[in-house]
Amino acid sequence: MSRSSTGDRGQTEPLAALVAVSVMALGLALYGGYLSDVLPGNSDRHVEGATQDRVWNEIQTNGVFDESTDIETVLVAGSTGSNEATDLPEGYNVYVAVTRVGDDGRTEVVDSHYFASDSSPAGDTPSDGVPDAANNATRPVPVRESPGDVEGGRLVVSVWT
Structure with missing residues (x-):
């Protein structure tokens, strides 16, 4: 029976994790900004x-x-x-x-x-x-x-x- 004994299995590089979290935060911010412009009632033009x-x-x-x-x-x-x-x-x-x-x-x-x-x-x-x-x-x-x-x-x- 062969076993793998690699100790770094399932781990991610710290730089890759930081980039992934930054991309997610940027995506959420852009999506929220888009929704605030698109949804009715969020604009002062609807007086x-x-x-x-x-x-x-x-x-x-x-x-x-x-x-x-x-x-x-x-x-x-x-x-x-x-x-x-x-x-x-x-x-x-x-x-x-x-x-x-x-x-x-x-x-x-x-x-x-x-x-x-x-x-x-x-x-x-x-x-x-x-x-x-x-x-x-x-x-x-x-x-x-x-x-x-x-x-x-x-x-x-x-x-x-």
Whole structure:
């Protein structure tokens, strides 16, 4: 029966082990950097969701949008005394609309407002309409028509530069 009596079996040179560990660390760092750029929600370019959350927090009362609420008044009144809405992202045009389905089955705009890139009120709708390149966020919201009469609606926030 022949036996091998080599004492260095299964061992690796220290330099080769250091290179292998370095390559693995570099690979993980590159992969993590790639994922942070690719995954949604990790970029400051996706401001529509955060803007929608801030707008909803301002215009709702006890989790319901009241049909008598004026979006412009509420968003500007919550600011620091200036004639601009401070809850909106700086440098972006923002269009906010609350809609509901009417009795005839058509979508009706309950209230809407457009804010220019300096966050100043600029009318009910953009003069050229909301551009196709705008980032939109939509969410269902309850809309109160009168006390005790709450229907389903939608909050739409469009953001563009």
